[in-house]
Amino acid sequence: MPTRRAFIAGAASLPALAPAARASEPVSHVLRAAPATVQLAPADFPLTPLWAFNGTVPGETLRLRQGDMFRARLENGLDQPTTIHWHGQRLPNAMDGVPYMTQAAVMPGDSFDYTFRLRDAGTFWYHPHANSLEQISRGLAGVMIVAEAAPPEVDAEEVLVFDDWRLTEDAQIHPSFNSRHDKSHGGRLGNYITVNARPEVTGQQVSGSRLRLRLVNTATARIFRLRLDGVRAWIVALDAMPLDVPEETRELILAPAQRADLIVDVTAQPGEEAMIASVERDGTYAMVTWAVTGPVMTARTAPRALPPNDMPRLAPDDARSQPLVLEGGAMRGLPEEAVWKGERQAARKLIEGGQFWLFNGVAGMPDTPLVEASLGETIRIPITNRTAFPHAMHLHGMHFREILPVGLGPWRDTLLVGPDETREIAFVADNPGNWMFHCHMAAHQMSGMMNWIRVI
Numbered sequence: 001m002p003t004r005r006a007f008i009a010g011a012a013s014l015p016a017l018a019p020a021a022r023a024s025e026p027v028s029h030v031l032r033a034a035p036a037t038v039q040l041a042p043a044d045f046p047l048t049p050l051w052a053f054n055g056t057v058p059g060e061t062l063r064l065r066q067g068d069m070f071r072a073r074l075e076n077g078l079d080q081p082t083t084i085h086w087h088g089q090r091l092p093n094a095m096d097g098v099p100y101m102t103q104a105a106v107m108p109g110d111s112f113d114y115t116f117r118l119r120d121a122g123t124f125w126y127h128p129h130a131n132s133l134e135q136i137s138r139g140l141a142g143v144m145i146v147a148e149a150a151p152p153e154v155d156a157e158e159v160l161v162f163d164d165w166r167l168t169e170d171a172q173i174h175p176s177f178n179s180r181h182d183k184s185h186g187g188r189l190g191n192y193i194t195v196n197a198r199p200e201v202t203g204q205q206v207s208g209s210r211l212r213l214r215l216v217n218t219a220t221a222r223i224f225r226l227r228l229d230g231v232r233a234w235i236v237a238l239d240a241m242p243l244d245v246p247e248e249t250r251e252l253i254l255a256p257a258q259r260a261d262l263i264v265d266v267t268a269q270p271g272e273e274a275m276i277a278s279v280e281r282d283g284t285y286a287m288v289t290w291a292v293t294g295p296v297m298t299a300r301t302a303p304r305a306l307p308p309n310d311m312p313r314l315a316p317d318d319a320r321s322q323p324l325v326l327e328g329g330a331m332r333g334l335p336e337e338a339v340w341k342g343e344r345q346a347a348r349k350l351i352e353g354g355q356f357w358l359f360n361g362v363a364g365m366p367d368t369p370l371v372e373a374s375l376g377e378t379i380r381i382p383i384t385n386r387t388a389f390p391h392a393m394h395l396h397g398m399h400f401r402e403i404l405p406v407g408l409g410p411w412r413d414t415l416l417v418g419p420d421e422t423r424e425i426a427f428v429a430d431n432p433g434n435w436m437f438h439c440h441m442a443a444h445q446m447s448g449m450m451n452w453i454r455v456i
């Protein structure tokens with residue numbers, strides 16, 4: 001008989017095989033989705049009524065440990081159905097939070113308990129997957145941090161949630177959730193850019209200190225281009241998954257739903273500033289500004305890679321290929337006919353129904369999945385974007401890698417595919433269930449850009 005101690009050690013090293021939580025175990029987190037009122041706009045503006053998890057935007061940052069069992073209760077205090085999707089988590093399908101696909105929608109006043117083992121360390125986020133454009137845009141989103149057993153040594157850690165809001169002149173959430181223009185163009189872009197729901201984050205850092213930054217884009221449409229000044233920065237993880245080799249950077253693109261973990265050494269001198277700025281069309285805006293102080297700490301050597309998560313071996317040469325073609329939207333338009341709700345219909349019918357985009361000639365969720373993979377099979381999907389807009393393509397339940405001209409890109413769960421680009425991804429279908437594969441620009445998702453993958 002193994003001793004209890006050995007048993008616990010064994011269980012910890014096999015997180016994916018650990019038994020599911022027993023129903024009797026208490027939930028560790030309660031997340032109540034409900035209306036709230038916060039000072040979102042600058043202080044001279046009125047308060048903003050919005051929807052929030054536990055009354056704050058972003059919602060409570062969940063700080064968890066790799067290998068632990070996560071237990072959270074969603075309470076629905078909204079007047080419409082909702083769910084929580086744990087974006088980027090490789091979890092059992094029944095916990096994925098997709099209404100009508102992995103669970104029944106949680107009705108107003110009802111609750112739902114989510115339980116799963118945290119097999120991966122990294123930066124994740126959570127958001128509803130019901131009426132997503134409105135629910136996320138009104139404020140329902142939060143960050144989920146799963147710490148490594150041995151995290152890298154840093155002097156400070158900061159979570160930075162980038163978002164934008166569409167506000168009226170009196171700081172109310174603009175009720176334009178059905179705009180045909182947003183759906184058929186770049187999505188529902190906001191007019192107020194925030195970090196941690198503030199127009200700017202300020203603070204102090206010691207020159208020479210090392211920070212770990214966890215960047216998350218919770219916007220439903222905006223692609224952030226972030227510039228780093230007064231620091232030396234390395235990307236150490238993307239979409240939760242560590243890079244094999246940290247990549248030094250001065251600027252990075254963060255598409256909707258993407259995350260980047262950075263290790264940053266403050267190189268600005270005492271009296272100077274270090275900064276993260278958002279490069280927008282009409283100018284560059286400081287989002288994070290740190291006043292740099294002394295005494296100067298001695299510079300360190302470049303950071304090492306984070307400990308890897310347990311990823312499958314990916315051999316795309318042996319893979320089955322299933323192409324995906326993205327069409328439609330403003331400027332390019334729809335073909336004369338397309339499939340919607342299981343029927344071939346005239347483009348005019350789709351447009352009347354608010355459908356502007358097609359995946360392989362079909363608008364909206366098809367009855368049959370894009371791919372039906374057998375467990376363990378490797379699948380390649382060349383994604384060809386024939387539209388005039390970029391799309392943030394997200395796969396649930398499994399991470400993928402991009403097939404590059406030479407080698408493979410980093411593990412990701414969301415890939416930005418620009419207009420007229422073809423980007424090919426490959427993944428090992430090692431997580432059984434029905435998994436959504438969609439554009440994370442929520443206005444695009446609801447107006448056609450949805451599909452799914454079945455793993456059996």
Ligand code: C2O
Binds near residue numbers: 129257436438
């Ligand atoms: Cu962030 Cu389908 O989800």
Ligand code: CU
Binds near residue numbers: 391440
């Ligand atoms: Cu899109």
